[in-house]
Amino acid sequence: MKVAAVTAPAATQLAAEGIAKSYPGVQALAPISFTVSPGERVALAGPSGSGKTTLLYLLAGLLQPDSGRLCIEGQDLTAMRPGKELARLVGMVHQQFDLVGSLPVVHNVLAGRLGQWSLASSAMSLIWPRERRLAQEALERLGIADKLNQRTSKLSGGEQQRVAIARLMVQSPRIILADEPVSSLDPALAEEMMRLLVELVEDSGKTLIASLHSPYLIKKYCSRVIGLRRGQVQFDLPAAELTEAVLDRLYDLKAERI
Amino acid sequence: MKLLESRGLLTLALAGAFLWSLTGVDWGSPLIHTGGGAAARTFFLALFPPDLSPDFLGVALAATWPTLAYAVAGMTVAVLIGIPLGILASGTVVSSPALRLPAALVSRFSLGGLRAIHELVWAVLFVAAFGLSPLAAVLALGLPYGGILGRIYAELLHDVPPEPLRALRTAGASPMRQFLYGRVPLALPDMISYTFYRFECAIRSAAIMSFVGIQGLGYQIQLSLHDLLFRQVWTLLLFMLLLVVLVDQWSSLVRRKLAA
Incomplete structure:
Protein backbone atom coordinates (compact mmCIF):
# COMPACT_ATOMS: atom_id res chain seq x y z
CA MET A 1 0.00 0.00 0.00
CA LYS A 2 1.23 3.49 -0.80
CA VAL A 3 1.85 5.66 2.20
CA ALA A 4 1.40 9.39 1.86
CA ALA A 5 4.83 10.93 1.54
CA VAL A 6 6.18 11.96 4.90
CA THR A 7 7.35 15.52 4.45
CA ALA A 8 7.64 16.80 7.98
CA PRO A 9 8.63 14.78 11.05
CA ALA A 10 5.22 15.34 12.59
CA ALA A 11 3.23 14.55 9.45
CA THR A 12 -0.48 14.34 9.91
CA GLN A 13 -1.78 10.80 9.82
CA LEU A 14 -5.34 11.55 10.73
CA ALA A 15 -7.17 14.81 10.19
CA ALA A 16 -10.67 15.55 11.40
CA GLU A 17 -12.03 18.76 9.91
CA GLY A 18 -15.20 19.95 11.54
CA ILE A 19 -16.80 16.54 11.87
CA ALA A 20 -20.22 16.49 13.48
CA LYS A 21 -22.77 13.81 14.25
CA SER A 22 -26.21 14.03 15.72
CA TYR A 23 -28.83 11.43 16.54
CA PRO A 24 -32.51 12.30 16.62
CA GLY A 25 -32.75 14.94 19.33
CA VAL A 26 -29.11 14.78 20.42
CA GLN A 27 -26.05 16.52 19.10
CA ALA A 28 -23.56 13.75 19.87
CA LEU A 29 -20.60 15.51 18.39
CA ALA A 30 -20.41 19.23 17.73
CA PRO A 31 -18.23 20.08 14.76
CA ILE A 32 -14.74 19.29 16.05
CA SER A 33 -11.33 19.36 14.43
CA PHE A 34 -8.02 17.83 15.41
CA THR A 35 -5.07 16.06 13.86
CA VAL A 36 -3.09 13.06 14.99
CA SER A 37 0.48 12.27 13.99
CA PRO A 38 1.85 8.77 13.42
CA GLY A 39 2.95 7.05 16.61
CA GLU A 40 0.86 9.17 18.94
CA ARG A 41 -1.00 7.44 21.74
CA VAL A 42 -4.13 9.47 22.30
CA ALA A 43 -6.49 9.03 25.22
CA LEU A 44 -10.07 10.24 24.86
CA ALA A 45 -11.48 11.21 28.24
CA GLY A 46 -14.91 12.48 29.13
CA PRO A 47 -18.14 11.54 30.90
CA SER A 48 -20.70 9.18 29.37
CA GLY A 49 -22.49 10.84 26.50
CA SER A 50 -19.59 13.15 25.80
CA GLY A 51 -19.16 11.73 22.30
CA LYS A 52 -16.14 9.44 22.77
CA THR A 53 -17.76 6.36 21.31
CA THR A 54 -19.38 8.36 18.51
CA LEU A 55 -15.98 9.80 17.63
CA LEU A 56 -14.33 6.38 17.64
CA TYR A 57 -17.12 4.91 15.52
CA LEU A 58 -16.70 7.76 13.02
CA LEU A 59 -12.97 7.07 12.86
CA ALA A 60 -13.65 3.35 12.39
CA GLY A 61 -16.07 4.00 9.56
CA LEU A 62 -18.92 2.42 11.55
CA LEU A 63 -20.77 5.76 11.38
CA GLN A 64 -20.73 8.49 8.77
CA PRO A 65 -20.33 12.12 9.86
CA ASP A 66 -23.24 14.48 9.15
CA SER A 67 -20.75 17.08 8.03
CA GLY A 68 -17.03 17.68 7.93
CA ARG A 69 -14.21 15.59 6.56
CA LEU A 70 -12.15 12.77 7.95
CA CYS A 71 -8.86 12.02 6.27
CA ILE A 72 -6.51 9.19 7.10
CA GLU A 73 -3.12 9.28 5.41
CA GLY A 74 -4.47 11.73 2.89
CA GLN A 75 -7.48 9.60 1.92
CA ASP A 76 -11.04 10.63 2.56
CA LEU A 77 -12.60 8.04 4.86
CA THR A 78 -16.06 8.27 3.31
CA ALA A 79 -14.66 7.56 -0.16
CA MET A 80 -12.87 4.45 1.03
CA ARG A 81 -14.14 0.93 0.45
CA PRO A 82 -15.16 -0.26 3.90
CA GLY A 83 -13.58 -3.72 3.87
CA LYS A 84 -10.23 -3.96 2.17
CA GLU A 85 -8.86 -0.41 2.22
CA LEU A 86 -10.18 0.80 5.53
CA ALA A 87 -9.22 -2.36 7.42
CA ARG A 88 -5.57 -1.76 6.50
CA LEU A 89 -5.67 1.72 7.96
CA VAL A 90 -7.94 1.41 10.97
CA GLY A 91 -8.73 -1.43 13.34
CA MET A 92 -10.64 -1.47 16.59
CA VAL A 93 -10.70 -3.35 19.85
CA HIS A 94 -14.09 -3.38 21.50
CA GLN A 95 -15.28 -3.05 25.05
CA GLN A 96 -16.27 -6.68 25.59
CA PHE A 97 -13.78 -7.96 22.96
CA ASP A 98 -16.91 -9.04 21.07
CA LEU A 99 -15.50 -12.27 19.75
CA VAL A 100 -17.62 -15.02 18.22
CA GLY A 101 -17.73 -17.43 21.15
CA SER A 102 -18.86 -20.48 19.24
CA LEU A 103 -15.92 -20.34 16.81
CA PRO A 104 -12.50 -21.80 17.59
CA VAL A 105 -9.85 -19.24 18.54
CA VAL A 106 -8.02 -19.65 15.23
CA HIS A 107 -10.97 -18.25 13.24
CA ASN A 108 -11.49 -15.36 15.61
CA VAL A 109 -7.85 -14.42 15.12
CA LEU A 110 -7.85 -14.94 11.36
CA ALA A 111 -10.98 -12.77 11.12
CA MET A 124 -12.84 -22.22 2.75
CA SER A 125 -10.75 -21.03 5.65
CA LEU A 126 -13.54 -22.00 8.03
CA ILE A 127 -12.85 -25.61 7.02
CA TRP A 128 -9.12 -25.50 6.29
CA PRO A 129 -7.69 -22.43 8.04
CA ARG A 130 -5.47 -20.39 5.73
CA GLU A 131 -2.43 -18.54 6.98
CA ARG A 132 -2.66 -20.56 10.16
CA ARG A 133 0.93 -19.65 10.96
CA LEU A 134 -0.02 -16.00 11.19
CA ALA A 135 -2.53 -16.80 13.91
CA GLN A 136 -0.11 -19.17 15.59
CA GLU A 137 2.62 -16.52 15.74
CA ALA A 138 0.32 -13.85 17.09
CA LEU A 139 -0.92 -16.16 19.83
CA GLU A 140 2.62 -17.24 20.63
CA ARG A 141 3.67 -13.63 21.15
CA LEU A 142 0.75 -13.24 23.51
CA GLY A 143 1.55 -16.46 25.33
CA ILE A 144 -1.61 -18.41 24.52
CA ALA A 145 -0.45 -20.48 21.54
CA ASP A 146 -1.96 -23.59 23.13
CA LYS A 147 -5.48 -22.15 22.75
CA LEU A 148 -5.39 -22.06 18.95
CA ASN A 149 -8.02 -24.74 18.39
CA GLN A 150 -10.14 -24.20 21.48
CA ARG A 151 -13.65 -22.91 21.42
CA THR A 152 -13.36 -19.18 22.16
CA SER A 153 -16.19 -19.07 24.70
CA LYS A 154 -14.25 -21.54 26.88
CA LEU A 155 -11.44 -19.03 27.38
CA SER A 156 -11.11 -16.80 30.43
CA GLY A 157 -11.65 -13.05 30.14
CA GLY A 158 -7.92 -12.41 30.10
CA GLU A 159 -7.40 -14.96 27.36
CA GLN A 160 -10.25 -13.58 25.26
CA GLN A 161 -8.67 -10.16 25.58
CA ARG A 162 -5.49 -11.61 24.07
CA VAL A 163 -7.45 -13.23 21.25
CA ALA A 164 -8.93 -9.82 20.42
CA ILE A 165 -5.41 -8.35 20.38
CA ALA A 166 -4.17 -11.25 18.24
CA ARG A 167 -6.91 -10.42 15.74
CA LEU A 168 -5.62 -6.85 15.62
CA MET A 169 -2.04 -8.09 15.17
CA VAL A 170 -3.15 -10.18 12.21
CA GLN A 171 -5.16 -7.30 10.78
CA SER A 172 -2.22 -4.95 11.41
CA PRO A 173 -3.95 -1.62 10.77
CA ARG A 174 -1.92 1.60 11.01
CA ILE A 175 -4.27 3.16 13.53
CA ILE A 176 -5.72 1.19 16.44
CA LEU A 177 -8.89 2.43 18.06
CA ALA A 178 -9.98 1.13 21.45
CA ASP A 179 -13.48 1.73 22.77
CA GLU A 180 -13.34 1.63 26.57
CA PRO A 181 -10.80 -1.20 26.39
CA VAL A 182 -10.47 -1.52 30.16
CA SER A 183 -13.84 -0.51 31.53
CA SER A 184 -15.02 -4.06 32.15
CA LEU A 185 -11.71 -5.34 33.52
CA ASP A 186 -10.25 -5.60 36.99
CA PRO A 187 -7.21 -3.39 37.63
CA ALA A 188 -4.67 -6.13 36.86
CA LEU A 189 -6.31 -7.07 33.56
CA ALA A 190 -6.79 -3.39 32.72
CA GLU A 191 -3.09 -2.73 33.16
CA GLU A 192 -2.33 -5.86 31.12
CA MET A 193 -4.63 -4.74 28.32
CA MET A 194 -2.97 -1.33 28.09
CA ARG A 195 0.49 -2.89 28.19
CA LEU A 196 -0.37 -5.27 25.32
CA LEU A 197 -1.97 -2.51 23.26
CA VAL A 198 0.94 -0.14 23.72
CA GLU A 199 3.42 -2.94 23.00
CA LEU A 200 1.63 -3.71 19.75
CA VAL A 201 1.53 -0.05 18.82
CA GLU A 202 5.18 0.63 19.65
CA ASP A 203 6.57 -2.51 18.02
CA SER A 204 5.26 -1.54 14.62
CA GLY A 205 5.04 2.23 14.78
CA LYS A 206 1.27 2.34 14.93
CA THR A 207 -1.03 4.98 16.36
CA LEU A 208 -3.40 4.38 19.27
CA ILE A 209 -6.60 6.22 20.07
CA ALA A 210 -8.38 4.87 23.15
CA SER A 211 -11.17 6.08 25.38
CA LEU A 212 -9.84 5.94 28.93
CA HIS A 213 -10.93 7.39 32.25
CA SER A 214 -8.15 6.59 34.68
CA PRO A 215 -5.56 9.39 34.97
CA TYR A 216 -3.08 6.75 36.07
CA LEU A 217 -3.47 4.70 32.89
CA ILE A 218 -3.58 7.81 30.72
CA LYS A 219 -0.31 9.13 32.12
CA LYS A 220 1.41 5.77 32.06
CA TYR A 221 0.44 4.63 28.58
CA CYS A 222 -0.56 7.63 26.50
CA SER A 223 1.26 10.59 25.04
CA ARG A 224 -1.71 12.89 24.65
CA VAL A 225 -5.16 13.31 26.12
CA ILE A 226 -8.21 14.90 24.55
CA GLY A 227 -11.02 15.83 26.93
CA LEU A 228 -14.49 15.64 25.40
CA ARG A 229 -17.59 17.12 26.95
CA ARG A 230 -21.02 17.42 25.36
CA GLY A 231 -19.52 16.62 21.99
CA GLN A 232 -16.88 19.32 22.15
CA VAL A 233 -13.15 19.31 22.78
CA GLN A 234 -12.64 20.79 26.23
CA PHE A 235 -8.89 20.32 26.34
CA ASP A 236 -6.13 18.74 24.29
CA LEU A 237 -2.98 18.23 26.34
CA PRO A 238 0.19 16.17 26.47
CA ALA A 239 -0.64 13.35 28.86
CA ALA A 240 2.10 14.46 31.24
CA GLU A 241 0.32 17.77 31.81
CA LEU A 242 -2.94 16.15 32.84
CA THR A 243 -3.88 17.17 36.37
CA GLU A 244 -6.61 16.03 38.74
CA ALA A 245 -8.14 19.50 38.58
CA VAL A 246 -8.48 19.36 34.81
CA LEU A 247 -10.07 15.91 34.95
CA ASP A 248 -12.40 16.84 37.82
CA ARG A 249 -13.68 19.75 35.81
CA LEU A 250 -14.20 17.49 32.80
CA TYR A 251 -16.23 15.00 34.80
CA ASP A 252 -17.95 17.66 36.92
CA LEU A 253 -16.70 16.00 40.09
CA LYS A 254 -16.48 19.28 42.04
CA ALA A 255 -20.19 19.84 41.87
CA GLU A 256 -20.91 16.42 43.31
CA ARG A 257 -18.49 16.76 46.20
CA ILE A 258 -20.31 19.70 47.74
CA MET B 1 -47.01 4.23 27.23
CA LYS B 2 -49.22 4.06 24.18
CA LEU B 3 -47.88 0.61 23.41
CA LEU B 4 -48.60 -0.49 26.97
CA GLU B 5 -52.15 0.75 26.75
CA SER B 6 -52.83 -1.00 23.47
CA ARG B 7 -51.24 -4.14 24.90
CA GLY B 8 -53.56 -3.99 27.88
CA LEU B 9 -56.53 -3.51 25.58
CA LEU B 10 -55.47 -6.50 23.50
CA THR B 11 -55.14 -8.69 26.60
CA LEU B 12 -58.58 -7.57 27.73
CA ALA B 13 -60.08 -8.33 24.32
CA LEU B 14 -58.47 -11.78 24.23
CA ALA B 15 -59.61 -12.59 27.76
CA GLY B 16 -63.11 -11.43 26.79
CA ALA B 17 -63.09 -13.62 23.69
CA PHE B 18 -62.11 -16.60 25.81
CA LEU B 19 -64.87 -16.02 28.36
CA TRP B 20 -67.42 -15.50 25.59
CA SER B 21 -66.35 -18.76 23.94
CA LEU B 22 -67.29 -20.60 27.16
CA THR B 23 -70.93 -19.69 26.53
CA GLY B 24 -70.65 -21.67 23.28
CA VAL B 25 -70.11 -24.91 25.20
CA ASP B 26 -73.24 -26.91 25.91
CA TRP B 27 -72.78 -27.39 29.66
CA GLY B 28 -76.17 -29.02 30.09
CA SER B 29 -75.46 -32.36 28.48
CA PRO B 30 -72.61 -34.44 29.95
CA LEU B 31 -69.21 -33.85 28.33
CA ILE B 32 -68.45 -37.56 28.28
CA HIS B 33 -71.17 -39.54 26.58
CA THR B 34 -72.72 -42.51 28.34
CA GLY B 35 -70.45 -45.52 28.16
CA GLY B 36 -67.49 -43.25 27.33
CA GLY B 37 -66.01 -43.84 30.77
CA ALA B 38 -66.15 -47.58 30.35
CA ALA B 39 -64.58 -47.37 26.91
CA ALA B 40 -61.76 -45.23 28.23
CA ARG B 41 -61.19 -47.74 31.05
CA THR B 42 -60.99 -50.65 28.60
CA PHE B 43 -58.55 -48.69 26.48
CA PHE B 44 -56.22 -47.79 29.33
CA LEU B 45 -56.36 -51.25 30.91
CA ALA B 46 -55.13 -52.68 27.62
CA LEU B 47 -51.77 -51.13 28.43
CA PHE B 48 -51.25 -53.94 30.98
CA PRO B 49 -49.67 -55.53 29.09
CA PRO B 50 -49.58 -54.34 25.49
CA ASP B 51 -49.37 -56.93 22.73
CA LEU B 52 -45.74 -58.05 22.81
CA SER B 53 -46.11 -61.22 20.78
CA PRO B 54 -43.18 -61.71 18.37
CA ASP B 55 -45.57 -61.65 15.42
CA PHE B 56 -47.00 -58.30 16.32
CA LEU B 57 -43.65 -56.83 17.30
CA GLY B 58 -42.57 -57.70 13.76
CA VAL B 59 -45.59 -55.86 12.39
CA ALA B 60 -44.86 -52.84 14.60
CA LEU B 61 -41.23 -52.79 13.59
CA ALA B 62 -42.13 -53.01 9.92
CA ALA B 63 -44.56 -50.12 10.41
CA THR B 64 -41.97 -48.05 12.29
CA TRP B 65 -39.56 -48.18 9.40
CA PRO B 66 -41.58 -46.19 6.81
CA THR B 67 -42.62 -43.66 9.45
CA LEU B 68 -39.01 -43.00 10.37
CA ALA B 69 -37.97 -42.99 6.71
CA TYR B 70 -40.67 -40.48 5.75
CA ALA B 71 -39.73 -38.26 8.68
CA VAL B 72 -36.02 -38.33 7.79
CA ALA B 73 -36.60 -37.76 4.07
CA GLY B 74 -39.23 -35.10 4.77
CA MET B 75 -36.88 -33.26 7.14
CA THR B 76 -34.12 -33.43 4.53
CA VAL B 77 -36.41 -31.73 2.03
CA ALA B 78 -37.45 -29.25 4.71
CA VAL B 79 -33.85 -28.33 5.56
CA LEU B 80 -33.02 -27.96 1.88
CA ILE B 81 -35.93 -25.56 1.49
CA GLY B 82 -35.47 -23.84 4.83
CA ILE B 83 -31.78 -22.94 4.57
CA PRO B 84 -31.77 -20.95 1.31
CA LEU B 85 -35.17 -19.34 1.84
CA GLY B 86 -34.40 -18.66 5.51
CA ILE B 87 -31.12 -16.97 4.63
CA LEU B 88 -32.83 -14.80 2.01
CA ALA B 89 -35.71 -13.98 4.32
CA SER B 90 -33.33 -12.95 7.11
CA GLY B 91 -32.33 -10.02 4.89
CA THR B 92 -28.71 -10.30 6.06
CA VAL B 93 -26.79 -11.39 2.98
CA VAL B 94 -28.22 -9.39 0.09
CA SER B 95 -25.98 -6.35 0.23
CA SER B 96 -27.66 -4.31 -2.51
CA PRO B 97 -30.31 -2.20 -0.75
CA ALA B 98 -32.46 -2.23 -3.89
CA LEU B 99 -32.64 -6.02 -3.86
CA ARG B 100 -32.74 -6.66 -0.12
CA LEU B 101 -36.39 -5.86 0.45
CA PRO B 102 -37.75 -7.65 -2.64
CA ALA B 103 -35.64 -10.72 -1.87
CA ALA B 104 -36.82 -10.76 1.75
CA LEU B 105 -40.46 -10.22 0.74
CA VAL B 106 -40.48 -12.92 -1.92
CA SER B 107 -38.79 -15.47 0.32
CA ARG B 108 -40.98 -14.62 3.33
CA PHE B 109 -44.08 -14.88 1.17
CA SER B 110 -43.04 -18.30 -0.15
CA LEU B 111 -42.22 -19.52 3.34
CA GLY B 112 -45.58 -18.27 4.55
CA GLY B 113 -47.38 -20.01 1.72
CA LEU B 114 -45.60 -23.30 2.40
CA ARG B 115 -46.49 -23.38 6.06
CA ALA B 116 -49.97 -21.90 5.77
CA ILE B 117 -51.11 -25.25 4.40
CA HIS B 118 -51.15 -28.13 6.84
CA GLU B 119 -49.14 -31.26 6.01
CA LEU B 120 -52.32 -33.33 5.81
CA VAL B 121 -53.74 -31.02 3.20
CA TRP B 122 -50.49 -31.22 1.25
CA ALA B 123 -50.74 -35.01 1.64
CA VAL B 124 -54.24 -35.08 0.13
CA LEU B 125 -52.99 -33.00 -2.78
CA PHE B 126 -49.88 -35.12 -3.37
CA VAL B 127 -51.70 -38.43 -2.99
CA ALA B 128 -54.09 -37.19 -5.64
CA ALA B 129 -51.13 -36.29 -7.84
CA PHE B 130 -48.69 -39.15 -7.22
CA GLY B 131 -50.88 -41.85 -5.71
CA LEU B 132 -49.99 -43.56 -2.43
CA SER B 133 -46.26 -43.28 -3.09
CA PRO B 134 -43.50 -42.43 -0.63
CA LEU B 135 -42.90 -39.29 -2.68
CA ALA B 136 -46.32 -37.98 -1.69
CA ALA B 137 -45.55 -38.45 2.02
CA VAL B 138 -42.07 -36.96 1.78
CA LEU B 139 -43.20 -33.86 -0.09
CA ALA B 140 -46.28 -33.43 2.10
CA LEU B 141 -43.97 -33.32 5.12
CA GLY B 142 -41.09 -31.47 3.53
CA LEU B 143 -42.95 -28.45 2.16
CA PRO B 144 -44.73 -27.15 5.28
CA TYR B 145 -41.80 -28.08 7.50
CA GLY B 146 -39.48 -26.25 5.11
CA GLY B 147 -41.70 -23.21 5.54
CA ILE B 148 -41.51 -23.47 9.31
CA LEU B 149 -37.76 -24.08 9.42
CA GLY B 150 -37.06 -21.25 6.99
CA ARG B 151 -39.00 -18.80 9.04
CA ILE B 152 -37.21 -19.77 12.27
CA TYR B 153 -33.80 -19.84 10.56
CA ALA B 154 -34.48 -16.33 9.26
CA GLU B 155 -35.30 -15.06 12.73
CA LEU B 156 -32.33 -16.75 14.39
CA LEU B 157 -29.92 -15.45 11.75
CA HIS B 158 -31.38 -11.99 11.97
CA ASP B 159 -31.41 -11.71 15.76
CA VAL B 160 -27.80 -12.54 16.63
CA PRO B 161 -26.10 -10.07 19.00
CA PRO B 162 -24.77 -7.10 16.99
CA GLU B 163 -21.49 -6.58 18.88
CA PRO B 164 -19.48 -9.48 17.40
CA LEU B 165 -20.69 -8.47 13.93
CA ARG B 166 -19.56 -4.90 14.51
CA ALA B 167 -16.17 -6.16 15.64
CA LEU B 168 -15.89 -8.26 12.47
CA ARG B 169 -16.83 -5.22 10.43
CA THR B 170 -14.00 -3.17 11.92
CA ALA B 171 -11.70 -6.08 11.04
CA GLY B 172 -12.68 -5.50 7.41
CA ALA B 173 -15.38 -8.17 7.00
CA SER B 174 -18.06 -7.48 4.38
CA PRO B 175 -21.70 -8.34 5.24
CA MET B 176 -21.27 -11.71 3.53
CA ARG B 177 -18.12 -12.46 5.52
CA GLN B 178 -19.84 -11.25 8.71
CA PHE B 179 -22.56 -13.74 7.84
CA LEU B 180 -20.07 -16.62 7.55
CA TYR B 181 -17.92 -15.73 10.56
CA GLY B 182 -20.57 -14.15 12.79
CA ARG B 183 -24.20 -14.89 12.06
CA VAL B 184 -23.86 -18.55 11.15
CA PRO B 185 -21.69 -19.65 14.09
CA LEU B 186 -23.76 -17.53 16.49
CA ALA B 187 -27.12 -18.87 15.27
CA LEU B 188 -26.12 -22.44 14.42
CA PRO B 189 -26.60 -24.09 17.85
CA ASP B 190 -30.18 -22.78 18.07
CA MET B 191 -30.85 -23.66 14.44
CA ILE B 192 -29.73 -27.23 15.03
CA SER B 193 -31.68 -27.71 18.21
CA TYR B 194 -34.82 -26.29 16.61
CA THR B 195 -34.35 -28.61 13.63
CA PHE B 196 -34.20 -31.57 15.98
CA TYR B 197 -37.34 -30.42 17.73
CA ARG B 198 -39.04 -30.24 14.36
CA PHE B 199 -37.71 -33.71 13.56
CA GLU B 200 -39.69 -35.02 16.54
CA CYS B 201 -42.78 -33.28 15.21
CA ALA B 202 -42.06 -34.77 11.77
CA ILE B 203 -42.17 -38.27 13.22
CA ARG B 204 -45.61 -37.63 14.66
CA SER B 205 -46.75 -36.05 11.41
CA ALA B 206 -45.36 -38.95 9.37
CA ALA B 207 -47.44 -41.33 11.49
CA ILE B 208 -50.57 -39.25 10.94
CA MET B 209 -50.06 -39.47 7.16
CA SER B 210 -51.94 -42.78 7.46
CA PHE B 211 -55.18 -40.82 7.45
CA VAL B 212 -54.72 -40.40 3.72
CA GLY B 213 -53.68 -44.03 3.34
CA ILE B 214 -49.88 -43.74 3.52
CA GLN B 215 -48.12 -46.67 5.25
CA GLY B 216 -46.55 -46.48 8.67
CA LEU B 217 -47.25 -46.61 12.40
CA GLY B 218 -50.36 -44.48 12.09
CA TYR B 219 -51.81 -46.80 9.50
CA GLN B 220 -51.35 -49.80 11.79
CA ILE B 221 -52.82 -47.86 14.71
CA GLN B 222 -55.86 -47.14 12.60
CA LEU B 223 -56.25 -50.83 11.65
CA SER B 224 -55.92 -52.00 15.25
CA LEU B 225 -58.33 -49.33 16.48
CA HIS B 226 -60.92 -50.43 13.93
CA ASP B 227 -60.64 -53.97 15.25
CA LEU B 228 -60.76 -52.66 18.86
CA LEU B 229 -57.40 -54.36 19.52
CA PHE B 230 -56.30 -51.82 22.10
CA ARG B 231 -53.32 -53.90 23.27
CA GLN B 232 -51.91 -53.64 19.76
CA VAL B 233 -52.60 -49.92 19.71
CA TRP B 234 -50.52 -49.53 22.84
CA THR B 235 -47.64 -51.48 21.35
CA LEU B 236 -47.66 -49.18 18.35
CA LEU B 237 -47.87 -46.08 20.56
CA LEU B 238 -44.88 -47.34 22.54
CA PHE B 239 -42.91 -47.71 19.33
CA MET B 240 -43.86 -44.16 18.51
CA LEU B 241 -42.67 -43.03 21.92
CA LEU B 242 -39.44 -44.94 21.42
CA LEU B 243 -38.75 -43.14 18.15
CA VAL B 244 -39.34 -39.74 19.70
CA VAL B 245 -37.16 -40.55 22.70
CA LEU B 246 -34.38 -41.75 20.41
CA VAL B 247 -34.48 -38.52 18.42
CA ASP B 248 -34.46 -36.54 21.64
CA GLN B 249 -31.39 -38.44 22.87
CA TRP B 250 -29.64 -37.91 19.56
CA SER B 251 -30.48 -34.22 19.69
CA SER B 252 -29.08 -33.71 23.18
CA LEU B 253 -25.96 -35.62 22.17
CA VAL B 254 -25.42 -33.31 19.20
CA ARG B 255 -26.12 -30.24 21.30
CA ARG B 256 -23.63 -31.33 23.94
CA LYS B 257 -21.03 -31.84 21.22
CA LEU B 258 -21.75 -28.34 19.91
CA ALA B 259 -21.36 -26.79 23.32
CA ALA B 260 -18.09 -28.60 24.04
Missing part, protein backbone atom coordinates in the same frame (compact mmCIF):
# COMPACT_ATOMS: atom_id res chain seq x y z
CA GLY A 112 -8.40 -9.98 11.06
CA ARG A 113 -7.60 -11.11 7.50
CA LEU A 114 -11.19 -11.08 6.21
CA GLY A 115 -10.71 -7.65 4.64
CA GLN A 116 -7.91 -9.02 2.46
CA TRP A 117 -9.24 -12.48 1.62
CA SER A 118 -11.64 -13.21 -1.21
CA LEU A 119 -15.08 -14.43 -0.21
CA ALA A 120 -14.28 -17.97 -1.41
CA SER A 121 -11.03 -18.03 0.58
CA SER A 122 -12.84 -16.71 3.64
CA ALA A 123 -15.42 -19.49 3.38
